[in-house]
Amino acid sequence: MSEEWVEIFVTYDAVEADIIKNLLESGGISVVLRSSKVSPYPVNIGKMGEVKILVKVEDKDSAEKIIRGEEDKA
Numbered sequence: 001m002s003e004e005w006v007e008i009f010v011t012y013d014a015v016e017a018d019i020i021k022n023l024l025e026s027g028g029i030s031v032v033l034r035s036s037k038v039s040p041y042p043v044n045i046g047k048m049g050e051v052k053i054l055v056k057v058e059d060k061d062s063a064e065k066i067i068r069g070e071e072d073k074a
Contacts, residue, residue: 005032008063009053017051020067027066029059 011017014035021031034052055063 004057005054006057006060007052007054008060009067011051011053012049014051017053020053024053024055024063024066027062029055029063029066031055031063 009020011020017033017035021033024031032054034054036048036050
């Protein structure tokens with residue numbers, strides 16, 4: 001198994017990032033959120049406001065399908 005992570009989505013909304021993270025994790029996909037925000041200072045301008053959603057390389061296609069709402073209906 002690879003430990004390489006790839007970015008699949010960028011948002012400026014921490015709540016949206018948490019929703020996507022929970023959605024992917026409920027599908028069995030490991031997720032890492034990366035942000036340059038400094039907790040006591042809620043700056044959300046430009047790159048400082050980005051929240052990047054990363055998944056393992058092998059989960060990239062599945063994660064993108066889930067985000068688009070195309071996950072397999074079993």
